[in-house]
Amino acid sequence: MSIPLDQILIQTVNGLVNGMILALVASGLTLIFGIMDVVNFAHGDLVMLGGFTGAVTIAATGNFWLALLVAVLVIAVFGAALQATTLRPLLGRDPLTTILATFGISLVLQKYALWQWGPSARRIQEPLTGQFQLFYLQYPWYRVLTAVLSAAIIGGFWLFLRHGKYGIWIRATMQDRIMASAMGIPVPWVHTGVFAIGAGMAAASGVLFGPLGGVTQNMGLDFTLRAFIVVVVGGMGNLGGSIFAAILISLLEAYASLVVSPAQAVIVSFVVLILTLLFRPTGLFVPTPK
Template identity: 35%
Template structure:
């Protein structure tokens, strides 16, 4: 292998003194760290979105196939809000983060009242109805918002070069490796997700509304007997679930762009997370999101990207096959 770092424009090594090993590429340690950082961003967004799906499944026992479209709507509304509200990117972004989940949540609650309630939350019919809802939301977005991928300006965004420590000939060396960097906004997404999920957990365990939701989850009939308005609880839960997806969409849109087809892959990933984590279990969902998000980043270090996706997918399926009881609250359906 040739001497790396000799190309004039490519490899500034601010830290300088470092034993070069025989590789043409980024060093393994920094590479792994970069992949983990990227994985953490994915995990954060996924955790938020999947919490919504998990909440809906946990309380209502239905699979919402349109969940990905609520995520997409969150991103699209973030674009709409930031384009129409002036006052700088930070203010516009805060407005989007408040308005988009509210609007999307309201829309979802309405869909629950108009459609799902009349289906008596029958699992199979709900799947078909939410597939119909998926098409309606997607195509309505195509007609109004269009087919383009549109960006949203992040409230702040700085490139942060990250340091790395290595045990070299002269003891501990501290340097900034080539390519190892992230952005302040990506770090913010991770932080925001942690805070939001902690808040959700507090809401579910401490607040009266959360208590009612959990009571309904445990036994709908009993809850009715105790005078809990189960139908209103269901509408609220469906709305909150969609709102969480929309919030995830708002957070991701300054990194990715809003596009009317972005919900599909996000839905698949959230499905995986919810199942791996144990249906309806919020804590399990979070753990699974971190697991899936991080492994998506890390596996890509070792395998060719498409092969990595294949292996990860098969791994998830096999985990489900061989550990179904360990991962589920009970048998589905």
């Protein structure tokens, strides 16, 4: 069976777009792991909650950009509250307890969404309805816009980490928690702040993803798993590696879905994860040693 070149190119564009959204989810996850050794099992559910918050705001105001902003702020505050109440007491305990605690949170969030918004998918109206000709397809501009926006958010965040005062606090805490604390950095607040930023990024990707795949109460697990895979393949705590891994995995899944059904194409990313863990346990790019 031969696959026409134009289909491959279309899947390349699809893979890049999905990869950028995934990178946005994964950079929050990798950041949270890098700074406090917490694997946030509820990260995908924050994406889901962000999507729903966005959908509700759009229904009320009709403005997509306002909805994006509201969702990011609401979920960031919510994330900060979550971190302060459930994860702060666990700091310094076995990292396994944090995976258990965030697993419990994920359960609650998912069932809460089911209770509040029901089992059916919500579609967010895209702010941009134009399309352009891509071979035989009318390709929506909105998809391209999501990739650009995701890249812009990640880029902005990277600049903040590199040059902002609080960004430097974050990097200092990531490198050496005790030393940072000795230099007068309020480490517990940095943790809470980073969790809030990660949650906000997750919410942004939920809103951006809304017009593409719809928002459902059970989308969280899928996002969590794929973000985990990306973070492990890219190297835990390594932002650049995560972005690369997100695009790589999304491209592979997009190509695989040319051959098998999309449900089965997911297995490709699982195989990539297992191979990475076997041969490069620290990720494809060895992260800067702590």
